[in-house]
Amino acid sequence: MKPFAAPIDDILFSLAHVAKAGDLAGHDAGLSAEIIQQFAPFAEQVIAPLNQSGDRQGCRLENGRVRMPDGFADAYRQLCDGGWQAASAPEEFGGMGLDGMTMMGLSEIFTGANHALQMVCGLVPGAISTLVTFADKQTQDYWIPRLASGASLNTMCLTEAGAGSDLGRMRTKAERDGDGWLLNGEKIFISGGDQDMSEDILHFVLARTGAPDSGTRGLSLFLCPSQHDGVANNVTVARIEEKLGIHASPTCQLVFSNARATLIGRENEGLKAMFTLMNHARIDVALQGIAHSARAYDIAHSYAGERSQGRDQNQAPARLNDHADVRQMLDEQRALTVGGRAMCHIAMRYIEEGEDQDLVDFLTPICKIFGSEAGIRSADLGIQVLGGYGYLEEYNMAQTWRDARITSIYEGANGIHAIATATRGLRLNDGAGADAFAALVQDLAGGNADLMELLDHWQGERAKTAAQQGVPTNARDFAGLTGELFFRAVWVRLAAAAQEQGATFADEFAQLAAQITKNPPPTARFTS
Numbered sequence: 001m002k003p004f005a006a007p008i009d010d011i012l013f014s015l016a017h018v019a020k021a022g023d024l025a026g027h028d029a030g031l032s033a034e035i036i037q038q039f040a041p042f043a044e045q046v047i048a049p050l051n052q053s054g055d056r057q058g059c060r061l062e063n064g065r066v067r068m069p070d071g072f073a074d075a076y077r078q079l080c081d082g083g084w085q086a087a088s089a090p091e092e093f094g095g096m097g098l099d100g101m102t103m104m105g106l107s108e109i110f111t112g113a114n115h116a117l118q119m120v121c122g123l124v125p126g127a128i129s130t131l132v133t134f135a136d137k138q139t140q141d142y143w144i145p146r147l148a149s150g151a152s153l154n155t156m157c158l159t160e161a162g163a164g165s166d167l168g169r170m171r172t173k174a175e176r177d178g179d180g181w182l183l184n185g186e187k188i189f190i191s192g193g194d195q196d197m198s199e200d201i202l203h204f205v206l207a208r209t210g211a212p213d214s215g216t217r218g219l220s221l222f223l224c225p226s227q228h229d230g231v232a233n234n235v236t237v238a239r240i241e242e243k244l245g246i247h248a249s250p251t252c253q254l255v256f257s258n259a260r261a262t263l264i265g266r267e268n269e270g271l272k273a274m275f276t277l278m279n280h281a282r283i284d285v286a287l288q289g290i291a292h293s294a295r296a297y298d299i300a301h302s303y304a305g306e307r308s309q310g311r312d313q314n315q316a317p318a319r320l321n322d323h324a325d326v327r328q329m330l331d332e333q334r335a336l337t338v339g340g341r342a343m344c345h346i347a348m349r350y351i352e353e354g355e356d357q358d359l360v361d362f363l364t365p366i367c368k369i370f371g372s373e374a375g376i377r378s379a380d381l382g383i384q385v386l387g388g389y390g391y392l393e394e395y396n397m398a399q400t401w402r403d404a405r406i407t408s409i410y411e412g413a414n415g416i417h418a419i420a421t422a423t424r425g426l427r428l429n430d431g432a433g434a435d436a437f438a439a440l441v442q443d444l445a446g447g448n449a450d451l452m453e454l455l456d457h458w459q460g461e462r463a464k465t466a467a468q469q470g471v472p473t474n475a476r477d478f479a480g481l482t483g484e485l486f487f488r489a490v491w492v493r494l495a496a497a498a499q500e501q502g503a504t505f506a507d508e509f510a511q512l513a514a515q516i517t518k519n520p521p522p523t524a525r526f527t528s
Contacts, residue, residue: 001303004048005171006040006109012336016492017497019345023100030351030472032102035087042082046075048113053115054248059195061240066250072117079121088125089148090132092141095130100352104345107284112290113401115403116248118288120192126280127154127204134265134273136329140222143202148392153198156277157187157205157224157254165416167206167271168215172256174207174222174263183207183256183265185223186238189410193252194226194237201226203235203254204277205261206270212231214268221270222261230308233526234259236299245402245515247327254431278411282364283351285369285411289342292404293378299397304330320385335491335512336374342490344368346440360442363486364435365417370413370483372407379404418479419471425465434462437482444489446496450517451489458485491516 012033015021032080051070057069074390079085088103097108103125110118121229124147131140131147146152164168183205187193194201202226212220238253263271304321312354320326348364350356372503379401383390390397405526408414438455445451460479465472472478495513 001052001394002299004044004051004295005298006043006114006311007298007337008037008109008114009110010294010341011036011105013497013501013503014338014342014345014494015101015105017501018342020494021099021345021349021352022102024099024349026099026352027101027166032099032105034427035096035098035102036105036109039084040109042084043080043109043113044080047110047117048077050117050122050248051114051398052393052396054114055245056249058248059240059250061237061299062306064236065196066195066237066240066252068195068250069248070186071157072248073197076115076121076150083469085121085124086148089128093128093144093146093148095128095148099453100348104283104287104348108260108287108291108294108341111288111293114248115291116246119246119249120195120197122157122284123154123192123277123281126156126163126277126284127281128274130204130264130273133276134221139262139264143223146200147202149305152202152519153195154202155190155192156274156281157190157193157203157272158300159187159189161188161466163188165412167219170206170208170219170359171457172205172207174209174220174261181222181261183222183259183261187240187256187413190254190411191249193240193254195248195250204264205256206274207261209267209270216271218268219270220267220392221273222265223260223264224256224261225273225505228260243404243406245399265293275302279364282368282411283348286340286344286367288409289371289373289375289404290337292375292400292407293333293337293340296375296379296382296397296400296404297330297337299363299395300333300382300398303386303389303395320333326385329385331512331515333378333381334508335516336378338346338509338512339487339491339493339516340367340371340374341495345369346444346490354395356436358433359436361438362421365412365420365425365485366479366486368411369408369414369417369421369479370487372404376401395493414486418476420467421479421482422472422475426462429461431466435488441485441489441492444493446492448489448492448517450483451492452490454485488517 012411014027021027037286054069060067086095088096090096128144128147133143160170172407174181205222205224206219207222208218208222226235234257236255238255240253305319306325307320309320344367347367350360382397384393386397441455461478461481463480495509498509
């Protein structure tokens with residue numbers, strides 16, 4: 001198996017020269033690069049070696065507690081000792097106060113090294129952001145330092161059996177109890193619902209405070225710690241789910257039985273608070289897909305460059321990557337990885353600016369769809385490049401595919417995000433988000449004739465889609481077209497930036513951009 005190698009140069013190039021993170025007031029490009037370069041060897045040497053062993057061993061439930069695979073608790077301790085759990089926390093709470101652009105680099109490397117461990121640890125930045133926005137000072141002063149130090153980890157408890165993505169059918173009930181609240185109900189598919197790495201766990205729980213028929217308007221957000229006043233709270237693990245991938249991430253069914261909790265934000269406005277956590281998670285999931293795409297390409301590229309296979313046109317011994325079919329698959333992996341990463345970085349740039357929420361809301365589901373599909377597609381191509389060896393667990397390509405597969409499902413199935421793009425994305429504020437997206441494409445494309453033609457086509461499809469009543473029947477196709485347009489426009493920017501910087505990969509990027517603007521990879525159309 002090829003050891004994990006963090007794609008540092010690609011990440012830094014995308015941040016600096018495509019997303020132009022240096023233009024942001026809160027971003028120090030030199031410091032950001034230094035921090036990412038410091039984290040990479042830790043990920044490669046400490047976290048990544050546990051990826052395959054954790055997948056094989058998985059988690060287990062013993063006497064009501066989840067036990068993580070061997071080595072995970074020690075790796076987590078080193079992660080905390082290095083201050084990495086505190087990366088996004090404000091300095092006043094003991095954190096590094098790193099900006100979102102830098103955090104994107106760290107998150108992608110973490111996922112590429114060990115998706116399962118990242119799943120358990122990676123909700124902390126969103127939790128801290130939610131607490132900063134909605135919690136009172138006393139709550140912030142207690143919980144943010146604990147999350148930053150690693151003493152606490154957190155979960156996000158939304159999904160319930162029979163409700164799924166229809167949050168209006170949620171049944172978990174919250175009732176007042178003096179100055180606090182009591183939670184009763186069950187939540188399923190809770191990542192990191194329990195583990196033996198942190199001292200305690202802070203559950204962010206969406207529960208009903210309104211009437212049973214109040215739909216999403218009757219939901220509130222609660223903080224429910226695993227311990228209350230030094231005693232175990234009434235939160236139990238009913239089971240750990242048996243999954244296709246991310247075996248070392250405990251996906252739990254949790255039961256709340258008069259569990260003590262504290263309201264965060266206003267009563268019956270839980271979705272508003274929870275969406276701070278959810279939107280952060282959705283961009284993070286997009287990057288998870290890109291991390292898997294990068295890992296799949298790295299394995300396949302290395303293997304194809306070493307494996308002897310047949311003869312070339314001159315009848316000389318050939319390597320696997322001498323064959324056109326294999327080169328095309330490798331090119332597609334590379335294009336999806338680099339282009340998808342740039343899409344996420346550009347979206348995060350607008351999140352960090354905080355000046356165009358309509359554009360952020362439009363880009364987020366597109367990035368989530370594209371990034372997750374790119375990871376699955378790239379891993380699938382990697383299996384094909386390796387042939388029979390790709391289907392084995394030995395080379396880590398099979399696990400990469402299994403782990404990537406969840407990204408198109410959780411944090412909102414991609415079909416739901418497609419519907420959001422074709423409805424809310426086109427209708428909210430008279431289509432301001434879609435207008436801003438069109439302007440962004442024009443800026444990225446730099447007058448490219450092929451892109452301008454595609455943009456005109458997109459505008460026509462936008463009008464047809466927006467004219468439909470209810471949920472448009474072409475929602476998936478329209479989201480795919482939108483993702484393709486963004487992807488192709490980003491590649492024009494990538495090629496131009498590589499040429500301007502005299503990057504070693506300038507010729508490679510120019511060739512890929514020329515191919516993509518004419519014939520984008522199938523995944524860009526979401527035809528899978």
